[in-house]
Amino acid sequence: MGKLHDLHEHHGQSPWLDNLRREWLHDGELVRWVDLGVRGLTSNPSIFQKAMTTGTAYEEQFCKLLAQGCSVADSYWEMVFTDISGALDVLEPVHVDSGGIDGYVSVEVDPKLAHDAASTLEAALTISERLNRPNLFVKIPGTAEGLSAIEAMTAQGRSVNVTLLFSLERYSEVVEAYLRGLEACVCDLSEVAGVASFFISRTDTAVDQRLEAIGTSEALALRGQTAVAQGQVAYQIFTQKFSGPRWQALAERGAHMQRPLWASTSTKNPLYPDTLYVDELIGPHTVNTLPDATLKAFVDHGRLARTVDADPDSAQTILDQVSEAGVDLSEVGQCLEDEGVAAFTESYEDLLMSLTATADRLRTNLG
Secondary structure: OOHHHHHHHHHOEEEEEOOOOHHHHHHOHHHHHHHHOOOEEEOOHHHHHHHHOOOOOOHHHHHHHHHOOOOHHHHHHHHHHHHHHHHHHHHHHHHHHOOOOOOEEEEEOOHHHOOOHHHHHHHHHHHHHHHOOOOEEEEEEOOOOHHHHHHHHHHOOOOEEEEEEOOHHHHHHHHHHHHHHHHHOOOOHHHOOEEEEEEOHHHHHHHHHHHHHHOOHHHHOOOOOHHHHHHHHHHHHHHHHOOHHHHHHHHOOOOOOEEEEEEOOOOOOOOOOOOHHHHOOOOOOEEEEEOHHHHHHHHHHOOOOOOOOOOHHHHHHHHHHHHHOOOOHHHHHHHHHHHHHHHHHHHHHHHHHHHHHHHHHHHHHHO
């Protein structure tokens, strides 16, 4: 049994792949990852920007769409839906074999809508209805405005991946939105799933900068510890929320837990181990979505052990010490949320600009 299979079978964590390229659907690369133990896939605007602006894999379909009179934006979404549909096909056996727990593929709504609840819900429903697959996750940013869309989608029996979570406070609000959605849902709850994507490594990057600016020996000693500690405390919130009478009533209706999904788990600081944000967040009912390079590193030399709840008191102590040192973690979370929305929006808009330039070139060549 390979390490990724072992991670799931013996430690309860589902490894997902945080990347997608058109070539992988044609050359069998995605199938090989699934054979190695990958149990799901996530995408985002930045991933599609890299995929669509590298090589010529999308050019044939893009030409056909333009010839049919599609706009650049509509063509983008059609190419996205083609990739996501192919990935859904590859992951469908995992979805069936896991009883609807894994095998999901995530696609994100237009990031420009992150602060528009009504438009986010409309876009999410459009994606859900357009693809109409049981192993689809629609990604909705976990902004304050996104909470109502998350609840409404869940209430309508749609499966949601809540993305761009950086604070414990917002994570708790997202869990509550999911629970309220399940309670209002009249559909078969066994067909509804959810994950809450807690971004990890970016937190260390932001907190470490603030600790270095403070500059005391106590502050400097805390570098590189906040992100893992915050994930471990989030796991404690998860175990509390998905236990007790309220959750039991939903579980009896067939409901699935909204699992914590550790995102942004590639190590940004070269001084830290390249598998840090995998090794220290392993535990039951969790997902870790990793770029292919981090997956390869974990398969090669990652550490298999239940770590996410090994010492929750120490995790909370670290967060308390970071706060006492002068770092406002709520401010960090809001700053990172704003930056995340802006980065995905920039990737989306840059890609549309690149596709527009490509469309002009193609039209000139055809003319």
